Amino acid sequence: MLAKLFFGYYAAVIVILSLLVVTRKNPVRSVMWMLLLFFHIASLYLFLNAEFIAAIQVIVYAGAILVLFLFVVLLLNLREELKVKRFIGSWPAGLFVSAAILAIVINVIRSFVLAAPPGKYSIEYIKEATHTKALGTILYTEYLFPFEIASLVLLIAIIGAIVLAKRKTRSH
């Protein structure tokens, strides 16, 4: 009962905050609501016994990505952008499309039952091995190659961001 109450609070706040994020006119306010949203999502991860994921949600999403967003929002001076309408003219079409897909997905989820047998990472196992260690063991053995590819993706992102945002210098 208490668990359902907690989940209800987090679900309601997450939905309200996501709506605020996509409907506010000022991007700075959107970023701030998104910060609060990410903290709530991190709490939901804690609720699901995923401490390490909750930590990187706060560190990477709230600490790095959102600061990057805030930095760009403040870098681009959007004063006159705030005077025009926030939605495109045909926004009811977008609302219809997303509401229709949501109705379909919710209908599918309602009749969904988990039939697969549970794996070996039960709460007791994770509690004994600690979550970060259990995650790291899988990441560095079974998923070592994807992990290396992820580092390559980040390297390409760094180079790409520098190349794209660099001011063209006059070549002689």
Next chain:
Amino acid sequence: MVPLNWYLMLSAVVFMIGVFGFLTRKNIIIMFMSVELMLNGVNISLVAFSHYLQDMRGQILVFFIITVAAAEAAIGLAIIIALFRNKSTAHVDEMNEMKG
């Protein structure tokens, strides 16, 4: 115990709010934030599945999704800066050079 379906429904709602924002907003920065919202919706359902299936692989996938989201945000914001430098606007409906 909260049923798994509740988490999946929450995830679907967050994802679809992201889709709505991406389809209807004019400001390109908020469109990018809607993409992040969609990724977060997927992450919620992956962590929920991981918990209920007692399998850590879902959380590994979340780890990679966060990595790719960081890369995507860096490149996307660099594109926005380059775009703003050339057009001095952040509104997507004023960018129609690619229109045939």
